[in-house]
Amino acid sequence: MTKTTTVKTRTPSKTIHRLGTTAEAKDATEDGTSMLRALNACQSLSDADIEPTRDLIAEKTGMKLVTVDEAIKKLRQLGLIERKPQCYRPVIQHAPDRATSISSLTDGMVKVEVGDEVLSLTPSEARKVGMGLMGYANDFSGLANQRSMMERISRLEHENQRMKLDLRKRTAERAQQPLI
Numbered sequence: 001m002t003k004t005t006t007v008k009t010r011t012p013s014k015t016i017h018r019l020g021t022t023a024e025a026k027d028a029t030e031d032g033t034s035m036l037r038a039l040n041a042c043q044s045l046s047d048a049d050i051e052p053t054r055d056l057i058a059e060k061t062g063m064k065l066v067t068v069d070e071a072i073k074k075l076r077q078l079g080l081i082e083r084k085p086q087c088y089r090p091v092i093q094h095a096p097d098r099a100t101s102i103s104s105l106t107d108g109m110v111k112v113e114v115g116d117e118v119l120s121l122t123p124s125e126a127r128k129v130g131m132g133l134m135g136y137a138n139d140f141s142g143l144a145n146q147r148s149m150m151e152r153i154s155r156l157e158h159e160n161q162r163m164k165l166d167l168r169k170r171t172a173e174r175a176q177q178p179l180i
Contacts, residue, residue, distance in 0.1 A: 037061040038071035042081055048143040051084075 041060040045052040058068045075081045098115035105111065110126035112119040121129060 034061075034063060034067050034071045035074055037063065038068055039075055039080055042075075045143075048140055050143060050147055 038057055038061060041057045042052040045056055045060065050056065054065060054068050054072060057063075057072070058065050061068070063071070072081065076083065099113075100115075101111075101113040103111040103113075108123045110121040110123070112121060112129070
């Protein structure tokens with residue numbers, strides 16, 4: 001008997017349907033949570049212009065690397081992500097960026113232009129839109145700071161390992177030197 005399994009992503013316009021046996025449908029629903037977590041992590045990292053590596057996906061989701069690898073394999077089989085050198089990119093892409101402009105007028109009105117679309121906002125509306133977009137700005141800033149901090153930690157850990165090896169080497173050399 002054939003059943004349809006539906007996997008929904010956070011992208012409202014994309015719902016993936018695949019046909020399979022009852023066992024495949026059961027298998028898809030059991031690991032669907034890890035697949036969705038991996039896909040969402042991949043998408044949010046990509047949206048923040050961070051290359052989604054398996055290590056970053058594991059860190060963002062809190063899943064073990066083996067679970068991330070399984071989820072990535074199934075997401076690639078479904079055609080939801082594609083492999084790029086050293087990372088995975090979601091296949092679901094946004095439209096190309098359009099030219100944007102925000103202008104404050106002398107009467108307090110604000111014009112927001114995105115491509116060919118123009119919004120005329122009252123000062124109150126502009127504040128509400130600004131507060132709504134502040135979350136995106138904070139999210140981007142937090143991800144950029146987190147990435148920078150992770151790179152620093154990685155460099156410090158590497159330097160720490162190098163210093164430990166150097167200390168062991170020096171200790172071994174001193175132990176071999178005769179006492180005078």
